Amino acid sequence: MFWNVAGLGKKDREFWDNLKRWDAMVLMETWVEGKGEKKLRERLPDGYVWRIQNARRRNKKGRAMGGMIMGIRRELYVGERERKEVERMMTGVMKTGESRVRVVGVYIINMDLQSKLEGMVEWMEGWEEGVKTVIGGILM
Numbered sequence: 001m002f003w004n005v006a007g008l009g010k011k012d013r014e015f016w017d018n019l020k021r022w023d024a025m026v027l028m029e030t031w032v033e034g035k036g037e038k039k040l041r042e043r044l045p046d047g048y049v050w051r052i053q054n055a056r057r058r059n060k061k062g063r064a065m066g067g068m069i070m071g072i073r074r075e076l077y078v079g080e081r082e083r084k085e086v087e088r089m090m091t092g093v094m095k096t097g098e099s100r101v102r103v104v105g106v107y108i109i110n111m112d113l114q115s116k117l118e119g120m121v122e123w124m125e126g127w128e129e130g131v132k133t134v135i136g137g138i139l140m
Helices: 013-021 034-043 113-124
Strands: 002-004 024-028 048-053 068-073 077-079 089-096 099-108 131-139
Touching: 024 089, 024 099, 024 131, 034 048, 048 089, 068 089, 068 099, 099 113
Parallel strands: 002 024, 099 131
Antiparallel strands: 024 068, 048 068, 077 089, 089 099
């Protein structure tokens, strides 16, 4: 499941409980900066492997933009080979029965589609055969 979830700090208990329905999820446009990460981690449901990519500010006065969180149920999590982290792109691999599925979240902002696609092609080179890939995201 891929969600745009601006303003995580204001989400109610029901939102956090409903996350437990999913085996894998990518939450985008979280607005979470480094200073809010500790508080956020306390709210994330147990039983998942969580990875957080913090939002960034364009200037001192503006609000932080972007930010992504990926969660994969712990018992399904396979991991990912070491890759250079790419801003506004996250990936993780999970098992589904006998198969493996790579979940990729992409957050494209300011019509940066071409460079993201080029980056994704480079990033995908060398991925192992036999792993299905699901790509989801938002385009702003």
